Amino acid sequence: MTAADVTTALKEKFPQITDRPSLDWPAFDIAPADVLAGLKFLRDDGGYDMLADITAIDDGTDKSPRFTVVWHLLSTTTHNYVRVAAACANDAEPVMPSATGLWPAADWHERETYDMFGITFTGHPDLRRILMWDGYPYFPLRKEFPLAGIETELPDVEVAAETKAKVRPAPMMGGPFVTSSGEFGLGEAEPKAKDESWTERREKPE
């Protein structure tokens, strides 16, 4: 089936699906209740046999719905991607059904989405943090979490007592280091602080 055939078949079976603005591959917005059925249809009938990624988008505390979970599927036969997005109903405690029944690869992707955003996946066999440690109190990719981090204790109590070290916010020193694209020389294109007027040793000029 070509990608266009899959799109029409999908919209026939799930009439509430809407198109999502996308620059590269076909993308759809789907309701959370239809997510597993829609993904299963795409896997079995659409030929999208590989789950490439599961991630989420946080639109900020003043938008509702706040969290949107995004699945990227790949068809290894036709080399086409498709994107499926579903908005979580509850902003304070976002919940989404787990795709581990369809693809075992969803296991770690959903653990990462839980770790970074706090979205709970129902039906997941072992939902715990994967990148940060188990007792970490924050969800780092939420919009209110600063890039440098928040001061907490080290995960291991004995090591924390012995070294007296803490998880400290990283020195940001004038803003995140971003590269400027479109430059030709490496001297201009290298990652620089957004505000280079001050550093940790040199005060900001008035």
Add this chain to the structure above:
Amino acid sequence: MVSANTELAYNSKIEGDVIVSRADAVINWIRTNSMWPMPMGLACCAIELMATAASRFDIARFGAEVMRFSPRQADVMIVAGTVTYKMASALRRIYDQMPDPKWVIAMGACASTGGMYRSYAVLQGVDRIVPVDVYVSGCPPRPEALLDALIKLQEKVRREPALTRLHTA
């Protein structure tokens, strides 16, 4: 190999086959020339560490080819790679399991200061949790730079009084 601690008096007609030296010189010579690394290879710097141990750059010339992954048998811990806060606990525990005398080489930008990762998950420099003797800059440092660090560590070891290393923090 000139250092302040070396004093040799050797006249075979008088002493026979006995070399008289200072204990510091002999002990430090033994320590420097067979410094077995504990490769804490966490990220990309580990690949350069492997390259240093391979045939072209050959860390075996300095007696350090015996990369012991058991901390109980190692002398120097080469922290090669990014140390996350999650890994920091394991790293400190492995450092504690190394017997004295022990040294630490912080290889690369991530181990020295946190490198390009100024973020919530990366320990900004392994010297927050273990005492570092030599820092190597680079991302990753060339194998020659790591060998230079090893040579600097050897010179540092030769300068210090040998018996104070029996109990370090």
